[in-house]
Amino acid sequence: MKFIKQGTIALISMIAFGKASLAQDVNFDEVEIKTIPVAEDIYMLTGEGGNIGVSVGDDGILLIDDQFAPLTDKIEAAVSEISDGQIQFLLNTHWHQDHTGGNENLGDSGVVIVAHDEVYTRMSTEQFIEAFQREVPASPPAALPRITFNDTTTFHFNDRTIHGFHVESAHTDGDTVIHFPEVDVIHTGDIYFNGIYPFIDTSSGGSIAGMILGTEKILALAGDETKIIPGHGALSNRAELDNYRQMLVEVKKRTEKAIAQGISLEEFIASKPTSDYDEQWGGGFLKPEQFVTIIYQSLAEE
Numbered sequence: 001m002k003f004i005k006q007g008t009i010a011l012i013s014m015i016a017f018g019k020a021s022l023a024q025d026v027n028f029d030e031v032e033i034k035t036i037p038v039a040e041d042i043y044m045l046t047g048e049g050g051n052i053g054v055s056v057g058d059d060g061i062l063l064i065d066d067q068f069a070p071l072t073d074k075i076e077a078a079v080s081e082i083s084d085g086q087i088q089f090l091l092n093t094h095w096h097q098d099h100t101g102g103n104e105n106l107g108d109s110g111v112v113i114v115a116h117d118e119v120y121t122r123m124s125t126e127q128f129i130e131a132f133q134r135e136v137p138a139s140p141p142a143a144l145p146r147i148t149f150n151d152t153t154t155f156h157f158n159d160r161t162i163h164g165f166h167v168e169s170a171h172t173d174g175d176t177v178i179h180f181p182e183v184d185v186i187h188t189g190d191i192y193f194n195g196i197y198p199f200i201d202t203s204s205g206g207s208i209a210g211m212i213l214g215t216e217k218i219l220a221l222a223g224d225e226t227k228i229i230p231g232h233g234a235l236s237n238r239a240e241l242d243n244y245r246q247m248l249v250e251v252k253k254r255t256e257k258a259i260a261q262g263i264s265l266e267e268f269i270a271s272k273p274t275s276d277y278d279e280q281w282g283g284g285f286l287k288p289e290q291f292v293t294i295i296y297q298s299l300a301e302e
Contacts (some may be wrong), residue, residue, distance in 0.1 A: 028070035033078040036235055039183035041158060044229045045078055047071055049098035053178065053187040053229050056083035057158025063090045063111075064178055064187050064229075066102030075102065087111050089155065091164060092145065093189025093231065094172045095122035095204070097136065103143035114153065115145040116166050118174030122204060130203035131294055167191060167214040171198070171231070173205025175214065179221055187229040188218055192241060194233025196284025197274075197291040198248075202298040208252045215245040232284075247277055255295050265296050 026048060033047040045052035048071060053064030061083055066075060079087065090107075092100050092115040100123065107113055123139040153176075155162040163179045171190040178187040190198065191214035200206045222228065222238040230236050251274060258268045274281075274288045282288045 026068075028068065031071060031074065033071065033074045035078050035082065038227050038229065038235065039180070039185050041160075042180060042183055042185050042227075043082055044235055045075060047074065049101065050093070050096075050190065050231050051187075051229055051233075054079060054082060055158050055160060055162060055180070056085060057160070058085075059158045060085040060088035062155065062157055062162065063087055063106075065093055065099040065189075066090060066106060067098060068101035069105055072102040072105040089114060089157070091115065091155075091162075091176070091178060092119055093178070093187065094175050095119045095127075096172070096190070096201070099189070099231070100139070100143065104140050107142035107144075107146075112147065113143075113145045114147045114149070114164075116174040116176050117148045117150050118172070118205070120145050120148045122172070122174060128203060129201060131199070131201065131290075165217075167210065167217060169205050169207045169210035170200075170214040171206050171211065172201050177214070177218060184223065184225060185227045185229065186218055186222060188214075188231060188241075190231035191215060191218070192228070192230040192233075192236070192244060193284070194230040194236045194240060194244070195281065196233060197281045197286045197288065199286050200294055200298070202294060207298060208248060208255075208295050212245060212248050212252065215241060215248065219245065247281060251277070251292075251295060252299070255292070255299055259296065259300050265293060265300075268292065268296055 031048045033045055036044040038044050041056050043054040045054060047067055049067035050065045055062040061079060090111050090113045103113055123144055126138050127136040129136060151166050153164045160180055160182055164176045167175045167177060175189050175191055177189060191211060200208060200211060219242055224238055226238050228236040228241055254273050269289050269292055273292060278288045
């Protein structure tokens with residue numbers, strides 16, 4: 001693919017969560033797509049945006065997410081180093097543009113895009129990310145999922161079962177977890193941010209309770225040897241995911257207690273309620289006070 005839609009570039013904002021105000025602030029020429037083997041014929045690609053999952057085999061290639069439009073050529077080049085097959089399917093884990101920015105390019109080249117019903121709803125209409133005061137225009141038709149589902153979807157592809165299931169009101173209202181049971185691999189989408197505080201898009205139907213429930217559903221599928229591809233961060237495992245879940249549970253508990261005691265958001269932030277977690281989780285794009293603010297405001301509204 002030797003072109004990038006200029007309209008797409010104009011639409012891409014780094015919901016990017018504080019990294020940069022617009023995608024054009026990122027020098028995509030300097031972004032390197034790295035390929036990490038996960039299991040037999042399953043790979044993880046990293047670059048700028050959400051982690052990409054790749055399934056290759058005799059049937060062709062299935063991608064999970066696609067980062068930003070200016071990276072499509074680089075992503076395709078990285079995939080071509082793994083397999084000479086064609087990209088047949090793209091499965092989006094949710095609607096955010098650091099996971100769907102390449103949809104238009106891939107859709108125009110004939111790739112079939114699949115996602116949850118709510119992903120189509122969000123992408124086909126103008127959205128507003130309240131936490132960052134960010135307007136996101138509707139995506140062009142070629143970027144939209146061609147096939148959507150409500151609860152589960154299953155691909156029988158490359159001699160694998162690829163099972164996707166919806167987790168309600170987690171990172172957003174349209175999150176999908178993808179499970180490769182034969183090779184013991186799970187792609188979590190942005191329900192799991194490995195090593196950094198997660199962004200919970202409450203204006204898109206996300207919630208801390210849903211994030212916890214999502215991690216519990218993933219943990220129920222995972223064993224000690226399961227390879228877990230997070231939405232962001234390094235390739236992971238069950239023990240690390242459970243540590244993340246415990247952090248979410250404890251922060252939720254502390255926040256609920258503060259609200260019940262009538263402690264204001266400003267007072268709560270000043271008390272540094274996550275100080276014992278900040279060294280491990282606070283080094284990402286979402287700073288501790290931002291993470292706490294999102295959780296406090298969402299729980300206070302319940």
